[in-house]
Amino acid sequence: MFEKLTVSSTPHILSKNTTSKIMTHVVIALLPATLGALYFFRLEAAVIIFLSIATAVLSEWGIQKIRKQPITINDMSAVVTGLLLGLNLSASVPWWIPVIGSAFAVIVVKQIFGGIGQNFMNPALAARIMLTISWTGRMTNWISPGADAVSTATPLSYVKGFNVIPENAPRIFDMFIGNIGGSLGETSALLLIIGGLYLVFKGIISYKVPLAFIGTVAAITLIYGGFDFSFMSYHVFSGGLMIGAIFMATDYSSTPITMKGRIIFALGCGIITSFIRLYGAFPEGVGFSILLMNMSAPLIEKYTRPRVFGGGKQNA
Amino acid sequence: MHNKKVRGENKKMKHLTFKGGIHPPYSKELTSHLETEKANAPSLVAIPISQHIGAPCNPIVKVGDRVLVGEKIGEAGGFVSSPIHASVSGTVKAIKDVPSVMSGNVLSIVIESDGKDEVHSSVSPKGKIETLSAKEIVEIVKEAGIVGMGGATFPTHVKLSPPPDKKIDTFILNGAECEPYLTDDHRLMLEEPDDIVYGLRAMMKAVNVDKAFIGIEDNKQDAIEAMIKATQEFDNIEVVTCETKYPQGSEKQLIYACVNKEVPSGKLPMDVGVVVNNVGTAAQVAKTIKTGMPLIERITTISGSAVKTPRNLLLKIGVPIKEVIEQCGGYTDDVGKIIMGGPMMGLAQHTDEVVITKGSSGIVVLNTDEAKAQQESQCIRCGTCVEQCPSFIEPLHISSYSRHNAMDLAEEYRAVDCIECGTCSFGCPAKIPLLQAIRVAKQHIIAKRRK
Numbered sequence: 001m002f003e004k005l006t007v008s009s010t011p012h013i014l015s016k017n018t019t020s021k022i023m024t025h026v027v028i029a030l031l032p033a034t035l036g037a038l039y040f041f042r043l044e045a046a047v048i049i050f051l052s053i054a055t056a057v058l059s060e061w062g063i064q065k066i067r068k069q070p071i072t073i074n075d076m077s078a079v080v081t082g083l084l085l086g087l088n089l090s091a092s093v094p095w096w097i098p099v100i101g102s103a104f105a106v107i108v109v110k111q112i113f114g115g116i117g118q119n120f121m122n123p124a125l126a127a128r129i130m131l132t133i134s135w136t137g138r139m140t141n142w143i144s145p146g147a148d149a150v151s152t153a154t155p156l157s158y159v160k161g162f163n164v165i166p167e168n169a170p171r172i173f174d175m176f177i178g179n180i181g182g183s184l185g186e187t188s189a190l191l192l193i194i195g196g197l198y199l200v201f202k203g204i205i206s207y208k209v210p211l212a213f214i215g216t217v218a219a220i221t222l223i224y225g226g227f228d229f230s231f232m233s234y235h236v237f238s239g240g241l242m243i244g245a246i247f248m249a250t251d252y253s254s255t256p257i258t259m260k261g262r263i264i265f266a267l268g269c270g271i272i273t274s275f276i277r278l279y280g281a282f283p284e285g286v287g288f289s290i291l292l293m294n295m296s297a298p299l300i301e302k303y304t305r306p307r308v309f310g311g312g313k314q315n316a
Numbered sequence: 317m318h319n320k321k322v323r324g325e326n327k328k329m330k331h332l333t334f335k336g337g338i339h340p341p342y343s344k345e346l347t348s349h350l351e352t353e354k355a356n357a358p359s360l361v362a363i364p365i366s367q368h369i370g371a372p373c374n375p376i377v378k379v380g381d382r383v384l385v386g387e388k389i390g391e392a393g394g395f396v397s398s399p400i401h402a403s404v405s406g407t408v409k410a411i412k413d414v415p416s417v418m419s420g421n422v423l424s425i426v427i428e429s430d431g432k433d434e435v436h437s438s439v440s441p442k443g444k445i446e447t448l449s450a451k452e453i454v455e456i457v458k459e460a461g462i463v464g465m466g467g468a469t470f471p472t473h474v475k476l477s478p479p480p481d482k483k484i485d486t487f488i489l490n491g492a493e494c495e496p497y498l499t500d501d502h503r504l505m506l507e508e509p510d511d512i513v514y515g516l517r518a519m520m521k522a523v524n525v526d527k528a529f530i531g532i533e534d535n536k537q538d539a540i541e542a543m544i545k546a547t548q549e550f551d552n553i554e555v556v557t558c559e560t561k562y563p564q565g566s567e568k569q570l571i572y573a574c575v576n577k578e579v580p581s582g583k584l585p586m587d588v589g590v591v592v593n594n595v596g597t598a599a600q601v602a603k604t605i606k607t608g609m610p611l612i613e614r615i616t617t618i619s620g621s622a623v624k625t626p627r628n629l630l631l632k633i634g635v636p637i638k639e640v641i642e643q644c645g646g647y648t649d650d651v652g653k654i655i656m657g658g659p660m661m662g663l664a665q666h667t668d669e670v671v672i673t674k675g676s677s678g679i680v681v682l683n684t685d686e687a688k689a690q691q692e693s694q695c696i697r698c699g700t701c702v703e704q705c706p707s708f709i710e711p712l713h714i715s716s717y718s719r720h721n722a723m724d725l726a727e728e729y730r731a732v733d734c735i736e737c738g739t740c741s742f743g744c745p746a747k748i749p750l751l752q753a754i755r756v757a758k759q760h761i762i763a764k765r766r767k
Contacts, residue, residue, distance in 0.1 A: 012660070
């Protein structure tokens with residue numbers, strides 16, 4: 001028999017899906033790239049990634065403690081932010097770069113704007129851009145993978161200003177597996193794609209968003225390069241395109257809520273990335289493109305509101 | 317095997333479902349294989365005067381009166397209302413308030429059974445479809461107190477009396493049964509398919525249409541087979557195999573699946589020329605025409621983890637559910653929630669003294685773990701609610717506006733188009749009670765519009 005019955009509003013059953021499960025899936029999806037970073041960049045990678053994650057979690061805990069808010073570090077979102085930022089840094093950065101970056105990402109970009117789901121920019125990306133602007137030299141001192149790490153240029157700097165691949169540029173196959181200079185986690189397209197497929201398979205992201213982003217870059221660079229497929233592939237597999245398209249342009253908080261809006265968002269990212277890479281002052285444009293589109297997200301969302309079943313007057 | 321063409325067998329046909337929706341755990345295997353059994357005769361029934369949408373009916377018996385099975389004991393209180401009938405023979409012991417399934421109390425006619433089940437003289441066969449006129453069929457349905465038995469309990473005779481300016485061309489029978497746990501429609505389609513078709517044909521005659529669809533989810537293949545067999549000789553009745561997806565049995569979604577038409581916002585099925593009724597309602601119409609017996613009993617699925625022996629029972633209207641549960645082996649030691657209806661749209665009860673009514677499709681009893689409220693966290697804007705909403709509204713925004721008392725914005729975001737299916741709350745990873753908040757906005761807006 002019973003003493004007390006629960007009386008509540010419908011529905012009486014809920015799905016098993018939770019925020020922390022979603023965030024844990026994202027962490028799992030980033031593991032191949034993380035392991036790749038450890039393999040290519042060894043101890044430096046381990047230290048940077050550890051500091052980045054630890055600072056992110058501690059910052060979230062600390063700011064919520066100070067502001068007397070419920071502690072939400074168990075939702076794993078701070079881990080995702082820390083890990084993403086770590087993977088966005090060069091193996092050569094000093095220890096305080098990931099610390100400042102993660103604290104900025106979590107405290108300024110995420111918590112001050114209201115915490116999870118409320119940040120209008122991707123925290124890890126905003127932190128990367130902030131660090132790059134503040135410490136440009138340290139942030140762009142890329143080193144080659146391996147034990148005897150030496151300073152090197154990223155693949156994108158080789159093609160800057162060209163519409164063909166110069167002779168001395170890295171091979172596309174090396175770029176695909178990640179055996180090139182660049183930030184810890186963005187170099188290996190293969191490992192990022194594995195993580196992306198995991199997210200699509202688990203239903204965390206839609207394949208449409210990364211596909212639209214990467215597809216747009218592919219189409220524009222294909223035309224720019226005079227239908228040279230290797231030039232296009234070079235652009236597709238280099239820089240932050242994979243990590244940006246799979247893990248950042250798919251961020252829930254800072255992109256439109258509707259699928260139509262998210263695809264428009266991704267197309268915009270692709271166009272801006274291509275134009276910065278091909279015509280801008282910087283070799284790389286993924287980060288700026290996503291942040292610019294983050295800021296357009298509310299507007300896109302407003303104009304892509306779904307048509308209500310049964311029609312009727314829209315926006316009443 | 318069957319020479320009859322079945323819509324939906326060709327999976328490429330797109331409109332045999334709707335956009336959005338979810339796949340909750342169906343838990344139907346607990347009872348779907350169990351034949352409907354006649355419940356023990358009750359010693360006492362309490363028949364509420366309001367078991368339907370519309371005006372309550374007025375008692376026409378007094379305390380001390382002897383009543384017989386099928387005798388009318390409450391007269392309809394208007395056009396959108398429905399009479400009630402004695403489900404047992406015996407003596408009226410009281411006319412008093414008893415706990416209502418909806419909330420609060422409801423005036424009910426309490427009858428002590430004499431155990432004889434003596435049938436009232438008014439109960440006699442009403443004739444044949446061929447000889448009855450449309451008007452007569454509507455009158456029979458009205459007098460028998462027949463209401464939507466899928467749970468909505470809208471008086472059926474009202475649905476069968478569309479205004480003359482609405483041209484009805486299609487009848488749809490709802491056999492989707494998309495609510496988890498419930499299997500009463502499933503069993504009915506297996507056990508009494510001919511009655512369902514007979515009742516359907518009578519209602520088709522009543523609204524003068526010659527095209528009908530019976531929509532059934534594809535997780536009930538045996539019911540689909542049974543209904544195809546029962547409709548073999550009627551070329552104008554098609555069985556439609558729908559995708560198993562919640563809320564497939566929602567009226568507007570089922571219409572879309574069957575005839576590919578969207579009921580315009582704020583309008584009724586008849587505005588697209590369709591009348592929808594539940595398979596259970598059709599079977600009751602057949603029974604009433606054939607035997608004259610009004611709606612005094614129905615099939616109810618009793619299921620859930622906190623019921624010892626889940627069953628499908630044929631129950632008299634007015635039986636306290638406490639007694640029904642006892643016939644299912646009683647409760648387990650761990651009862652958390654009693655739901656009248658299914659777990660997606662059914663109503664949680666504060667007591668098991670409520671009674672079986674015309675709309676009681678199921679009693680689902682959950683254990684304390686299943687009933688436990690979940691900790692809500694902040695919206696992460698994953699978009700699941702928007703993607704899955706079958707009404708294509710944006711639950712996250714409407715619920716947020718509602719909770720901030722910004723009802724104008726909730727209205728602008730079309731809160732009123734919500735069908736209250738609960739798909740949004742079900743899928744939300746942050747466990748936000750989205751529907752609850754939307755419902756508040758909806759009620760607020762509707763009240764404001766009435767003013």
